[in-house]
Amino acid sequence: MKPIVKLLLEGGSLNTAQLAQVLKLSEADVNRQLDELKAQRVLLGFRPVLNLAHEDSGVVRAVIEVRITPERGGGFNRLAERISRFDEVESCFLMSGGYDLLVFVNGSSLQKVAAFVSEKLASIEGVLSTATHFMLRSYKEQGFLLDVKTEEAERLKVSP
Amino acid sequence: MDSSRYIAKHVVNLPKSGIRDFFEIVSKMKDVISLGIGEPDFDTPWHIREAGIYALEKGRTHYTSNLGLIELRRAVSKYVGENYSVSYAPENEVIITVGVSEALDIACRALINPGDKVMFHQPCYVSYSPSVTLAHGVAVPVPTFAKDNFALTVEALRAAWQPGCKLLMLNLPCNPTGGTCDRAQIEAIAKFAIEKDLIVLSDEIYSELTFEGVHTSIASIAGMKERTIFLHGFSKAFAMTGWRIGYACGPATLIEAMMKVHQYSMLCASIISQEAAIEALLRGEDGMKKMRDQYHRRRDFIVRRFNEIGLKCHLPRGSFYAFPDVSATGLNEKDFAVGLLQAERVAMVPGTAFGANGSGFCRACFATSYEQLIEASNRIERHVQSLAAKK
Numbered sequence: 001m002k003p004i005v006k007l008l009l010e011g012g013s014l015n016t017a018q019l020a021q022v023l024k025l026s027e028a029d030v031n032r033q034l035d036e037l038k039a040q041r042v043l044l045g046f047r048p049v050l051n052l053a054h055e056d057s058g059v060v061r062a063v064i065e066v067r068i069t070p071e072r073g074g075g076f077n078r079l080a081e082r083i084s085r086f087d088e089v090e091s092c093f094l095m096s097g098g099y100d101l102l103v104f105v106n107g108s109s110l111q112k113v114a115a116f117v118s119e120k121l122a123s124i125e126g127v128l129s130t131a132t133h134f135m136l137r138s139y140k141e142q143g144f145l146l147d148v149k150t151e152e153a154e155r156l157k158v159s160p
Numbered sequence: 161m162d163s164s165r166y167i168a169k170h171v172v173n174l175p176k177s178g179i180r181d182f183f184e185i186v187s188k189m190k191d192v193i194s195l196g197i198g199e200p201d202f203d204t205p206w207h208i209r210e211a212g213i214y215a216l217e218k219g220r221t222h223y224t225s226n227l228g229l230i231e232l233r234r235a236v237s238k239y240v241g242e243n244y245s246v247s248y249a250p251e252n253e254v255i256i257t258v259g260v261s262e263a264l265d266i267a268c269r270a271l272i273n274p275g276d277k278v279m280f281h282q283p284c285y286v287s288y289s290p291s292v293t294l295a296h297g298v299a300v301p302v303p304t305f306a307k308d309n310f311a312l313t314v315e316a317l318r319a320a321w322q323p324g325c326k327l328l329m330l331n332l333p334c335n336p337t338g339g340t341c342d343r344a345q346i347e348a349i350a351k352f353a354i355e356k357d358l359i360v361l362s363d364e365i366y367s368e369l370t371f372e373g374v375h376t377s378i379a380s381i382a383g384m385k386e387r388t389i390f391l392h393g394f395s396k397a398f399a400m401t402g403w404r405i406g407y408a409c410g411p412a413t414l415i416e417a418m419m420k421v422h423q424y425s426m427l428c429a430s431i432i433s434q435e436a437a438i439e440a441l442l443r444g445e446d447g448m449k450k451m452r453d454q455y456h457r458r459r460d461f462i463v464r465r466f467n468e469i470g471l472k473c474h475l476p477r478g479s480f481y482a483f484p485d486v487s488a489t490g491l492n493e494k495d496f497a498v499g500l501l502q503a504e505r506v507a508m509v510p511g512t513a514f515g516a517n518g519s520g521f522c523r524a525c526f527a528t529s530y531e532q533l534i535e536a537s538n539r540i541e542r543h544v545q546s547l548a549a550k551k
Contacts, residue, residue: 003457010454011530018534022461158183158196158507160286160335 004033005042049142061090061106061135062113064121065099067128076100079126088116099131110134170293177286178513185498186507193536195524196507198335200399200480202527204436205447208398211439212432220431226423227415228256228407229434235441236407240392244364244377246385248409255415255422256429256437260365260393260406263418264329265291266425267361267389267408270417271327272297279320279358280329281312282515283336283483288329289515300325303517306485309474310339314348321356328358330378333366336514336523337483338476343376350381359414360388365406368397368448370478371456379409386411389418396480397448398440405433455480458526458533465537466524469544480527483511487520489547497522503546504539 003023007014011022020027037043052059068079076094080101084092090104103121107113114132122130138146164172179196186192203209227233233250241247248254257263264287272278274296280288282301289299302320304310312330330349333340341349353360360378367375379388393406408418422428459476466473466484473484486496493510500506511518526533 006457007530010457014530014534018530021534022530024464155197155199155201156183157186157192157194158179158509159198160177160179160513 002033002037004030005037008043049144051138051141051144051146053138053146058108059106060108060110060113061104062117063133063135064101064103064105064117065131065133066101066103066121067099067130068101069126069128070100071126079124082124083121086116086120088113088120099129170296174290174293179286179509182497182507182509182513186501189501189505192501192505192507193528193532193539194507195526195528195536196509197525197527199401200396200451200527201529202399202451204399204403205440205444207447208400208436208440208444212403212436215432215435220435222431224256224428224431224434226419226428227252227254228429229431229438232256232434232438232441233407235438236409239441240390240409244367244375244390245380246377246390246409248390249412252412253415254407254409255419256434257393257406257408257422258426258429259395259404260363260391261287262404262422262426262429263389263391263393263406263408264288264361264363265294266418266421267391267414268292268295268297268327269421270414271295271359275324276327277322277325278327278329279317279325281316281331281334283310283334283511283518283521284329284515285331285335285363286514288331297327298324301515301517304334304337304339306472306474306483306521308339309477310334310337310483311341311345312339312349313345314352317349317352325356325358327361328353329361329363331363331365333370333375333476333478335366335479336481336509336511336518337521338479338481339474340370340375340478342373346376346378347381350378350384353378353387354383358387360384361391362388363391365391365393365396366479367392369452369455369480371452371459372475372477375478389414394437394440397452398437398444399451400433400436400440403430403433403436405429405437455527458528458530461530462524462526462533462537465533465541469537469541470548471540471544480525482524482526483521484524485520486522489544490551491547493518493520493522499547500540500543504543506536506539506543 016027016030020030070076088105093102095102117132233254236254237248237250268291272295277298277300278292279300279302281304292299302316304312362378379385379390389408389410391408394400462482463473471484471486497508497510508522508524511521
């Protein structure tokens with residue numbers, strides 16, 4: 001793994017100047033490396049991780065198990081990519097086991113998500129069945145605990 | 161009534177730890193970035209904590225054998241065998257202690273007759289000299305030097321040796337210097353120990369945090385297992401300082417002697433900590449390596465920064481401490497550390513807290529976040545520049 005990628009994962013929210021200082025590069029070099037990673041599609045982007053319950057965002061999220069028909073030559077890819085392109089779809093994975101795709105979707109209301117499933121997703125030719133599970137509450141997002149107060153563990157300021 | 165006259169003489173004469181003086185100053189200040197901490201910034205990995213919780217849930221709240229849970233001693237024996245190339249029988253060559261500190265204390269009390277001399281390299285962990293004194297022994301410090309990257313040399317051992325020396329205490333990699341010895345140096349020290357008929361107490365608490373080369377335990381050198389007490393614990397590598405859990409491995413007769421002291425003073429280590437320690441040994445390796453990698457990268461950063469700033473700093477091969485030379489500022493280590501704290505609110509521990517020959521150096525712990533290290537190094541830079549401007 002490239003040093004800059006390791007540092008991005010490890011350093012949390014370091015800004016470009018801080019990244020440059022740790023890596024002993026100029027800020028321009030850091031930006032150039034980040035651009036390269038983006039061009040290679042290694043670095044896809046940055047997003048904040050929010051506790052949506054506090055934002056009163058009204059976002060409804062669901063996980064959908066989708067069974068699809070594999071196609072000669074392309075397997076599951078064409079359909080999976082097609083499904084992934086919908087704005088409502090946050091992530092989409094090919095799975096082993098009882099269904100083929102696990103699709104994470106969100107929408108502004110339960111009705112909108114339901115409509116997406118019945119009108120857009122289920123009606124695609126090749127989609128055999130869907131099973132939709134609405135998320136009720138989140139406990140951990142992208143490695144961050146929610147609602148659990150992460151008190152700064154008290155370390156003595158000086159110890160032997 | 162003056163109650164102080166009741167205190168035992170050897171306790172009255174014990175110096176107060178230099179760290180405590182410094183702690184008093186720092187603890188009264190706000191917004192301090194502290195590089196003065198001697199423990200990991202990571203909390204104990206969750207699976208280990210969870211094992212402790214589970215131990216409570218299933219009613220593991222009783223005494224254990226004095227030597228410790230046999231399951232833990234077996235795990236220790238396996239871990240030490242695999243990682244340090246020396247095998248100990250879990251039945252009678254391993255004892256579980258309340259941290260390495262207790263292991264060191266009971267080893268001293270079990271082995272030292274009044275007046276026996278004990279060698280240890282300095283700068284060193286703050287409790288070595290007092291442990292010897294409390295066991296009525298005589299401390300014989302052996303200096304290590306920046307020019308050797310603070311490795312212990314046989315030349316220094318020979319120069320310091322005197323008739324009556326019985327024990328040699330090693331702490332490699334070393335707190336506070338990060339210095340350690342390669343295999344050839346360890347072999348030379350082993351030869352010296354055999355020649356002078358010394359028992360070696362080898363505190364290898366930082367051994368997993370060795371960044372360059374392979375850590376060699378002196379116990380694994382031919383002829384040394386029989387005269388070495390291997391001391392280790394979970395505090396540093398597994399981020400378990402507060403659990404107070406460690407162990408000693410050695411010849412059965414010496415472990416039995418240590419066990420006598422242990423059973424009449426400590427009885428046994430906390431069973432909850434012992435259960436958690438089993439989990440750490442069986443499944444903690446990946447998490448430990450992840451933490452080590454992070455310390456490694458942070459070390460490279462902070463050492464480079466010290467050298468850029470003009471505080472000459474050798475590359476510590478192990479531990480999570482950098483030990484920069486601050487004498488170029490024209491100040492001694494105490495004045496520098498206090499000045500830095502007052503002007504920029506960054507805490508480093510003056511090297512003399514770890515022995516007289518730590519003079520001119522400060523200890524900086526890099527087990528803290530990148531943000532803090534970056535900010536601390538920038539503040540130190542500003543302070544050093546302002547000192548230079550005043551000159």
